[in-house]
Amino acid sequence: MKNIDFNFKNRTAIVTGGAQGFGLNIAKRFLNSGAKVIIWDVDPEMLDKSNKELNSPNLISHVVDVSKYKEVEHFTKEVIKKSNIDILINNAGITGPTASLWEYDIEMWKKVVDINLMGTFNCCRAIVPNMxxxxxxxxxxxxxxxxxxxNANASAYSVGKAGAIGLTKSLGKELADKNIAVNAVTPAGAKTRILDQMTKEHVQRMLSKVPRGRFLEVEEFTSLVCWLSSEENTFSTAAVFDISGGRSTY
Ligand SMILES: NC(=O)c1ccc[n+]([C@@H]2O[C@H](COP(=O)([O-])OP(=O)(O)OC[C@H]3O[C@@H](n4cnc5c(N)ncnc54)[C@H](O)[C@@H]3O)[C@@H](O)[C@H]2O)c1
Known part of the structure; x- marks a missing residue:
């Protein structure tokens, strides 16, 4: 697939969970399109690897756990000392174990919601005032x-992501009278490390529901995220953009 460059000159973007997978690919396309990029990720080793791979003077990385508001607030202040934040990609996430709700480890359930939902809230809470x-x-x-x-046997993950969708609709409306767009994207399965957290049967079940009959490519996902992040997106907000190969046609 040919990668189209967007125009992100003079834009500063924060990409959470950008040390690998979707986030890394988004960071790469942002950099290639002229943006300054700050990656926030909880995994220092993967951050080190991605820094080497991206190898750009326009890249900064911070070890941040998005589920911890104090950390997010601290690094937000660090970034805005030097530049405004134009783009925020709330991408950090984990699936947690594949387990029925009544057998789910309670602390793990809270952790999955904390990262997927509270992480999104924390970053929006800290960064929106600058926007x-x-x-x-x-x-x-x-x-x-x-x-x-x-998804069956993924109650915490489904709740965290449903919460992020609700948050998007609410915050998008709160900011609709400004030149600020808030949107959510709903990908189907893509072959990133996150799939290792699920059982093979669970992954196969997910794939069997996709009319396209294949996994989503990270580059395909990045294209949608880039358009939603671009200056050209002047009208769409508080919306949910599907990229599930025909699975969720609503
Ligand atoms: N790959 C898929 O099939 C798929 C499908 C639908 C949605 N998603 C979502 O896409 C996003 C990216 O997933 P991916 O597939 O690239 O997974 P990935 O595991 O390759 O990358 C996720 C990144 O998030 C980071 N992270 C985890 N917890 C964090 C925290 N508390 N603070 C900061 N960083 C943290 C990880 O260290 C990792 O680098 C996730 O939100 C995921 O739920 C993925």
Whole structure:
């Protein structure tokens, strides 16, 4: 697939969970399109690897756990000392174990919701005031088809992603009178490390529901995220953009 470059010159973007998978690919396309990129990820080793791979003077990385508001607030202040934040991609996420709700480890359930939902809230909470001040912002919240359909044996993940969709609709309306767009995207399965957290049967079940009959490519996902993050997106907000190969047609 040919990668189209967007125009992100003079834009600063924060990509959470950008040390690998979707986030890394988004960071790469942002950099190639002229943006300054800050990656926030909880995994220092993967951050080190991605820094080497991206190898750009326009890249900064911070070890941040998005589920911890104090950390998010601290690093937001660090970033805005130097530049405004134009783009926020809330992409950090984990699936947690594949287990029925009544057998789910309670602490793990809370952790999955904390990262997928509270992480999105924390980053929006800390960064939106800077966007309001500048009357410019593009926020993309990476949800999942699980948040629309509800996947069996993935209750915490489905709840976290459904919550992120609700948050998107609410915040998008709160900011609709400004040049700030807040949208969610709902990908189906793509071959990133996150699939290792699920059982093979669970992954096969997910794939069997996709009319396209294949996994989503990370580059295909990045294209949608880039358009939603671009200056050209002047009208769409508080919306959910599906990229599930025909699985969730609503
Ligand atoms: N790959 C898929 O099939 C798929 C499908 C639907 C939605 N998604 C969503 O896409 C997003 C990216 O997933 P991916 O497939 O690239 O997975 P991935 O595991 O390759 O990458 C996720 C990144 O998030 C980071 N992360 C995890 N917890 C964090 C925290 N508390 N703070 C900061 N960073 C944290 C990880 O270290 C990792 O680098 C996730 O939100 C995921 O739920 C993925």
């Amino acid at each position: 309001i001040k500048n009357n410019y912002g593009r926020i993309v919240n990476v949800a999942s088809v699980a948040g629309k359909d509800g």
